[in-house]
Amino acid sequence: MGFTALSRTIVTAAGLAMAAGVPAAAQAAADAPVGRAVDGQLGLQPAASPVMEKLTGFHDSLLVIITLITLLVFVLLGICIVRFRKSANPTPAKTSHNTWLEVAWTAIPVAILVFIMFPSFNLLYFQDQTPKAELVIKATGYQWYWGYEYPEQDNGADGVTIEEPFGFDAFMIDDDLFGANADSAARADAVADLQTFLNTDQTPEIHRLLDTNTRIVVPVDTTVKFLVTSADVLHSFTVPSFGFKIDAIPGRFNETWFRANRVGTYYGQCSELCGIKHAFMPIAVEVVSKQQFAAWKERTTREYALRDADTRFALVSTGPGSAPGNE
Ligand SMILES: [Cu+2]
DSSP, rough: OHHHHHHHHHHHHHHHHHHHHHHHHHHHHSSOOOTTTTOOSOOOOOOOSSSHHHHHHHHHHHHHHHHHHHHHHHHHHHHHHHTTSSSSSOOOOOOOOHHHHHHHHHHHHHHHHHHHHHHHHHHHHHHHHHOOOOOEEEEEEEEEEEEEEEEEEOOOOSSSEEESEEEEEEOOOOOGGTTTTOHHHHHHHHHHHHHHTTTTTTOOOOOOOOOOTSEEEEEETTTEEEEEEEEESSSEEEEGGGGGEEEETTOOOOEEEEESSOOOEEEEESSSSSSTTGGGEEEEEEOOOOHHHHHHHHHHHHHHHGGGGGOOGGGGGGTTTOOGOOO
């Protein structure tokens, strides 16, 4: 019959496609900038936190399972179409039930789902349970920008201590500053302002629709807990490379965490349709060394201190011992 030949052709074609695709994809992954999507990208952004590493692994294993199932269904359909076509099989069988077959096609998919369930639930709990936080940051969604606050906290010797709360807002860098007709002086100003904010010697690279005039700055290898809320409508706080996506809901705090294992700049975008400028409230996270963070914190505390009426974060008044990192 032609089925063996047909399936061999499919497998060979798939093999060729993979052989051609895999080195290219691996090459692209090696060259890809960390923390943002690139043109022609296949697959997920490179992982930079434990949650995203596990998500990527789970995604890749599911891809194998789903491919095998799809191929099986494709081959079965092919067999039906060819072997039982009218000319080859003029008098169809009248069989309408087969107990064992029915038990099998119910039980096997259930077994596959149960098999998938265990790693899936493990991952769900891993994402959900914040390990002891070494730094807590509050992120607030506004129409249409994000505001960040570093509340007063003492997270012990290994963690970060914030003696005086500070906060700042992050507005998207204007679209006009990108492209051939951009005003180069205005663009240079925006880059210089960002560089001053980041307190770094290196000129930051800025990306259209992803960069903001300030960035969340966190130290590398530090467990960061985000408390996410909104001041107006639903937003969603996401950074793909860190594997978190959490709704920002007015009147309540949602909690998520990440632990960046590489320095670099990581981007995300509001992921809940929140109004006309939903696409223009990106999230930019700068992961720096612990020493750089300490220097940044020093300067930023001076420049962006939240004092008295400016203090938007209630944790400040609850005193020591009740900071979220000390639970
Ligand atoms: Cu939004």
